């Protein structure tokens with residue numbers, strides 16, 4: 193950019209690559225980081241470094257984890273007979289914040305999206321089928337987002353699981369079609385979970 197050079201321009205450029213951050217916001221953030229104490233600014237870079245070095249996917253459910261298993265899979269108090277299937281770790285967080293579900297999760301890391309070239313083999317569907325095949329589950333709750341692609345993904349998975357002796361349910365449609373779990377409030381999510389229906 194013309195007005196700033198070197199380090200400042202570099203920071204503005206990096207911030208500007210973040211989703212939802214336009215040029216003006218990137219500049220505002222950069223100048224904010226120059227104004228705050230060095231300690232505060234470096235705490236941000238340290239948090240970014242840690243998240244990239246220490247956070248990985250849980251080997252069981254593909255949630256974010258800081259060791260082989262995530263905090264939920266390693267919690268002995270969780271109900272290990274139920275799996276709630278979500279698209280992304282942030283959907284899992286929304287469901288956890290609602291505080292209704294005490295079982296385990298499975299994070300697909302996306303949804304089937306033919307138009308974007310995302311097929312079932314790019315998601316964590318195989319490990320999910322393997323979990324259901326080898327585990328002692330009584331219920332699999334499909335909690336993909338209520339969008340065309342989320343519904344399609346849910347249907348695809350429930351077909352794959354139809355031969356196993358598990359009940360397959362999905363969240364009640366308390367969440368307006370098209371809205372995503374990430375933006376739904378706690379009450380809506382809690383209602384959708386308690387009112388879940390057989391798929």
Ligand SMILES: [Zn+2]
Pocket residue numbers: 250251252253254255261262263264265266
């Ligand atoms: Zn896990």
